[in-house]
């Protein structure tokens with residue numbers, strides 16, 4: 001395979017070699033959350049998918065401007081321009097300012113993303129902070145003749161646009177079919193066609209979030225913000241636009257129409273979409289009782305969960321599937337991921353120990369080891385270049401783990417360079433690119449002292465054992481076990497890990 005990054009472009013439905021418009025700069029826009037509720041698994045997948053892309057592009061030497069927006073206005077309960085604004089509704093129910101709702105859930109979103117080790121984007125623009133740009137865009141589309149004003153609202157004229165361009169290029173939807181199957185929704189008589197979508201909505205008297213505009217006191221349509229903000233921060237044409245597959249229609253299709261209608265050409269060069277998540281084979285939904293927030297995963301506090309799962313277990317589990325495949329969450333699958341990740345982390349820690357194993361004279365297998373480790377590294381890069389194939393990268397890391405374990409068992413002898421190469425392999429692929437972190441160590445500066453204190457206790461136990469002071473040695477072992485430590489006696493002394 002050609003050693004260049006290829007990504008699957010939803011627009012062409014093929015894998016394409018990635019070649020940015022203005023190298024070394026890359027413009028990346030990803031649809032962020034509508035902040036009116038706690039972040040859940042549905043938020044974790046796109047965030048992690050595009051975090052991998054962001055990390056890998058940066059690793060390849062690109063200077064990435066990563067824009068991920070915050071939707072804090074205009075996203076109605078019904079995606080087809082009807083119902084109450086999601087944030088305004090929450091504010092009404094909880095008797096808060098809409099911006100209090102936004103700030104509260106945004107803080108919680110950031111906290112969850114941080115726990116998942118998702119890097120913050122370069123710019124995180126709010127829709128409500130870009131009303132002027134959005135009004136400007138509505139004017140441009142009106143001037144080009146692809147929108148009309150109706151009773152204070154402005155709608156995008158889809159059939160008119162479809163005469164000059166093609167509506168449905170991303171989703172493959174056919175406008176004639178849509179016209180014959182969509183029924184008129186109540187309260188939308190002001191639209192000329194059922195397929196038209198709102199660019200600006202006149203606010204009803206009870207609607208608390210509204211701004212002045214040439215057409216009415218109102219608010220922007222949901223699709224408008226991404227077109228306006230991507231253009232502002234990344235330019236009229238930029239490299240990559242990402243999001244979940246559920247956004248392909250109508251959201252991204254409408255974004256394309258808005259962009260083409262206002263500028264006369266496409267604005268996005270590569271469209272990338274991550275697939276969805278199911279729970280025990282079912283779609284996640286509030287009414288199905290399987291709607292699990294990230295915090296509930298982290299604490300285990302949900303009837304569907306048999307235990308708590310560390311953020312890194314969730315992250316690793318998501319990466320064990322390719323981003324364009326579906327992922328089905330179950331306790332069994334998560335527990336398997338937890339064990340798998342623990343094996344990798346253990347192998348990484350054991351690399352250090354390999355250095356203390358005396359290296360015997362050069363042996364015939366040295367070249368084989370060199371080739372094996374080199375092949376693993378090449379394989380990891382090929383997998384990343386093949387549309388970010390993280391499950392393959394992970395399987396290579398397990399192969400490296402087998403090398404480490406057999407060296408540890410004395411079945412293989414590794415040179416100093418081979419040990420360093422293995423260490424670099426884990427550091428590059430598991431930590432830097434997959435974004436896995438040692439949760440015990442990270443964010444806990446006292447971890448080193450903590451580990452030393454346990455080592456000291458176990459040294460005292462070892463001493464006690466040698467002195468045949470069984471009472472002391474058993475007491476230390478039993479009490480540490482009660483606290484959740486797993487202690488293993490080895491030929492050189494002991495090993496321990498915290499299992500909870």
Ligand SMILES: [Zn+2]
Nearest residue numbers: 031032226251
């Ligand atoms: Zn968007």
